[in-house]
Amino acid sequence: xxxxxxxxxxxxxxxxxxxxxxxxxxxxxxxxxxxxxxxxxxxxxxxxxxxxxxxxxxxxxxxxxxxxxxxxxxxxxxxxxxxxxxxxxxxxxxxxxxxxxxxxxxxxxxxxxxxxxxxxxxxxxxxxxxxxxxxxxxxxxxxxxxxxxxxxxxxxxxxxxxxxxxxxxxxxxxxxxxxxxxxxxxxxxxxxxxxxxxxxxxxxxxxxxxxxxxxxxxxxxxx
Amino acid sequence: xxxxxxxxxxxxxxxxxxxxxxxxxxxxxxxxxxxxxxxxxxxxxxxxxxxxxxxxxxxxxxxxxxxxxxxxxxxxxxxxxxxxxxxxxxxxxxxxxxxxxx
Amino acid sequence: xxxxxxxxxxxxxxxxxxxxxxxxxxxxxxxxxxxxxxxxxxxxxxxxxxxxxxxxxxxxxxxxxxxxxxxxxxxxxxxxxxxxxxxxxxxxxxxxxxxxxxxxxxxxxxxxxxxxxxxxxxxxxxxxxxxxxxxxxxxxxxxxxxxxxxxxxxxxxxxxxxxxxxxxxxxxxxxxxxxxxxxxxxxxxxxxxxxxxxxxxxxxxxxxxxxxxxxxxxxxxxxxxxxxxxxxxxxxxxxxxxxxxxxxxxxxxxxxxxxxxxxxxxxxxxxxxxxxxxxxxxxxxxxxxxxxxxxxxxxxxxxxxxxxxxxxxxxxxxxxxxxxxxxxxxxxxxxxxxxxxxxxxxxxxxxxxxxxxxxxxxxxxxxxxxxxxxxxxxxxxxxxxxxxxxxxxxxxxxxxxxxxxxxxxxxxxxxxxxxxxxxxxxxxxxxxxxxxxxxxxxxxxxxxxxxxxxxxxxxxxxxxxxxxxxxxxxxxxxxxxxxxxxxxxxxxxxxxxxxxxxxxxxxxxxxxxxxxxxxxxxxxxxxxxxxxxxxxxxxxxxxxx
Numbered sequence: 036x037x038x039x040x041x042x043x044x045x046x047x048x049x050x051x052x053x054x055x056x057x058x059x060x061x062x063x064x065x066x067x068x069x070x071x072x073x074x075x076x077x078x079x080x081x082x083x084x085x086x087x088x089x090x091x092x093x094x095x096x097x098x099x100x101x102x103x104x105x106x107x108x109x110x111x112x113x114x115x116x117x118x119x120x121x122x123x124x125x126x127x128x129x130x131x132x133x134x135x136x137x138x139x140x141x142x143x144x145x146x147x148x149x150x151x152x153x154x155x156x157x158x159x160x161x162x163x164x165x166x167x168x169x170x171x172x173x174x175x176x177x178x179x180x181x182x183x184x185x186x187x188x189x190x191x192x193x194x195x196x197x198x199x200x201x202x203x204x205x206x207x208x209x210x211x212x213x214x215x216x217x218x219x220x221x222x223x224x225x226x227x228x229x230x231x232x233x234x235x236x237x238x239x240x241x242x243x244x245x246x247x248x249x250x251x252x253x254x255x256x257x258x
Numbered sequence: 259x260x261x262x263x264x265x266x267x268x269x270x271x272x273x274x275x276x277x278x279x280x281x282x283x284x285x286x287x288x289x290x291x292x293x294x295x296x297x298x299x300x301x302x303x304x305x306x307x308x309x310x311x312x313x314x315x316x317x318x319x320x321x322x323x324x325x326x327x328x329x330x331x332x333x334x335x336x337x338x339x340x341x342x343x344x345x346x347x348x349x350x351x352x353x354x355x356x357x358x359x360x
Numbered sequence: 361x362x363x364x365x366x367x368x369x370x371x372x373x374x375x376x377x378x379x380x381x382x383x384x385x386x387x388x389x390x391x392x393x394x395x396x397x398x399x400x401x402x403x404x405x406x407x408x409x410x411x412x413x414x415x416x417x418x419x420x421x422x423x424x425x426x427x428x429x430x431x432x433x434x435x436x437x438x439x440x441x442x443x444x445x446x447x448x449x450x451x452x453x454x455x456x457x458x459x460x461x462x463x464x465x466x467x468x469x470x471x472x473x474x475x476x477x478x479x480x481x482x483x484x485x486x487x488x489x490x491x492x493x494x495x496x497x498x499x500x501x502x503x504x505x506x507x508x509x510x511x512x513x514x515x516x517x518x519x520x521x522x523x524x525x526x527x528x529x530x531x532x533x534x535x536x537x538x539x540x541x542x543x544x545x546x547x548x549x550x551x552x553x554x555x556x557x558x559x560x561x562x563x564x565x566x567x568x569x570x571x572x573x574x575x576x577x578x579x580x581x582x583x584x585x586x587x588x589x590x591x592x593x594x595x596x597x598x599x600x601x602x603x604x605x606x607x608x609x610x611x612x613x614x615x616x617x618x619x620x621x622x623x624x625x626x627x628x629x630x631x632x633x634x635x636x637x638x639x640x641x642x643x644x645x646x647x648x649x650x651x652x653x654x655x656x657x658x659x660x661x662x663x664x665x666x667x668x669x670x671x672x673x674x675x676x677x678x679x680x681x682x683x684x685x686x687x688x689x690x691x692x693x694x695x696x697x698x699x700x701x702x703x704x705x706x707x708x709x710x711x712x713x714x715x716x717x718x719x720x721x722x723x724x725x726x727x728x729x730x731x732x733x734x735x736x737x738x739x740x741x742x743x744x745x746x747x748x749x750x751x752x753x754x755x756x757x758x759x760x761x762x763x764x765x766x767x768x769x770x771x772x773x774x775x776x777x778x779x780x781x782x783x784x785x786x787x788x789x790x791x792x793x794x795x796x797x798x799x800x801x802x803x804x805x806x807x808x809x810x811x812x813x814x815x816x817x818x819x820x821x822x823x824x825x826x827x828x829x830x831x832x833x834x835x836x837x838x839x840x841x842x843x844x845x846x847x848x849x850x851x852x853x854x855x856x857x858x859x860x861x862x863x864x865x866x867x868x869x870x871x872x873x874x875x876x877x878x879x880x881x882x883x884x885x886x887x888x889x890x891x892x893x894x895x896x897x898x899x900x901x902x903x904x905x
Contacts, residue, residue, distance in 0.1 A: 053470035053879070054547075063472045063546040069324060070538045073331035074576045080335035081580035081610050084342050085595065088606055091346060106284065113280050121273040124264075124314045131263050170593035183594055183601035190593035194584060238315045242307045248280075249299035253287035323545065334573050337660060341676070342609045345664065348675040 049226040096184030109252040119148035133224030375875040390474035396459035406447040413440035418830040433816035434501035441504025453625035464868035467549020469879040472542035480535035487529030494521035508596030508607040512588040537571030551887035563628025566652040578614035612663035620659040626763030636864040637713035638705030641892035651690035658687040684734035711785035715766030722758025747807025773857035777875040780850040792839035798832025
């Protein structure tokens, strides 16, 4: 690859050749990550749309099926994710200050909290499986009037929380990569862009849950 | 290097606000408010999301372009929801088949 | 006013093509120009695959009774649509000409994320492999629109394979769009303000917005469709309490803006060509730039016009119909502005300009017939007939493909460093134009007379028009083959091109060698005049050259 002869420039850490300077590169990375998060908003938005439609079409079935949502686990998981957002923000802050040890600790805490969330999700899904509430041939519903509608609503529940959980798994993988990179001294106060970018991703996944929790677990409970 | 370093206090304050809002939304969901249950829950969720976006994701310190992109994203999802729902909500306005009510 | 370099290009000067050889230097490249060529070859291959299905369809439609089994015919039109839409038209200009030209046009050394650019090509190939696998395993018969519950429940063809292919290719589209948006925002050269950007770049920026905001919705629609096909929970199946119209809403939320992905880049090409071959700045630059963004935004608000007869509420339909009328306005503004550019311009009739003329006329017809379809009362009669098919082929083939061919010819010297044979090129353009109109104009009549689309057999009285259409298709096919031959020949044996054979304005022509070096510019470029400054006025003081 014809390399630039302009190597008279001192190479700032992590600076790629097609960028003029680190600031341009960082602004580009940030804008790029935000554009990607926009695509995620639209991706989940489609499911929120489908869910809203069916909630409005079948309000009674919805009220019936929301009794089976496990609020304690849901609420606790919400708190877990909020904590993980705090630890992630503090990790980015540590990177900003060039504090490697603190950075790694906070990344590890974030990862652990993420795994707690996923573990509780497994518990919840297991509950659903035991109750025969997983859509498909094994689906059973206690109130025969709402069998089909409830199946659709549970389908959307699994689609939405499942997609969210998949994003958490990817996030866990990304965090692991960051921990390894940080342990290998790849980051400094001059360059810690991946930490910040993955931080944005993690916060976004938290925001999705912030909406999922009330919509799936809390609405329709009082009827 | 990116933005000003935010003091730990600020992050912890946002964190506490988020926890309190979560507790609030769970408690309010137990109270029968009819249609308002939904509105209150969504409002609280929006406030929480805004806090995460502005402070944890540093949008408050970011350029106007970033803020525009973030706003545009949510606006576009709103387009999807509003227009689709406008179909479902206006279906009953003309006499005709209402297959889903059977 | 010639802007060619004073010395001719030498054989030995390193450029992006000869800087390195071997398959690794191509398959592991991060050079946006090489990636553009990777896309060019794959997209051309898919074009012929999709074209092969069209050949099958047109052969079948020569006689009223048909040639193939009806199930086979269903697979032909489905695969024709899927391949042409997702694997040819959506990536076409952005992934080839866009990838190649956006960086030099803004004065950058590469796109913002070169490795993501390469990844987007690999993702496209993986998606293509799924699609080809679906074909080889027996095809899909749901129509490219995958309407549920047929696709989710009743079809026993390879829906999931094809759906995965589409899902994966969507990521390719998203990554390309993301790259363009960041590049245009962050990597413009000094002096390259938004109001000096080539309209090609504005068009690609608007296209990228659509790609980024729309594609994820079809992605989730396909995920839900796949889950439904496996679990049969009933989300789109009325027998199980679901609503098939919900599928259509989610599907068309992307697929309507997708058609603007499939035309905006072509409009960008036309702006460049018309300005160059009229030797005049585009009339109403600001209006044209704004129209690109307006089309992108309004395009998201009209999808319900595909659901007029599906069971959508009358009131929602009226809103969608009205906004569909509005979205025609910025397109019309562009056509007026191109025409005004040519008026009192110094027009020459090289091949790219011939394709531009073709585009303007055929796109206008296609666009106007879109208004017929947006009119609910008319749509009730012509929806799901050949009228719709003629409409979208006029805009997509008469429009986009003509722009694509025009762009390929216009930038051929820049990309290859060679000149193509102008005589053959003009001849091929004529063949394409004649073949296209003979193929698709009869289809307007057929649709108006009531011949339904997606039918393997038809009433006897439609045969003459169908035969005309098939005859036209064979001519059109020849018209596409001819450039394949002479362009390939010219790449190897054509005369060497000077830096700026057309005397065009724009950083890619004036400040970048032909063909460009890997990082596009020998000297960091500066933009110190308005775009399309053919008249040579209002030039600022040159900075340090």
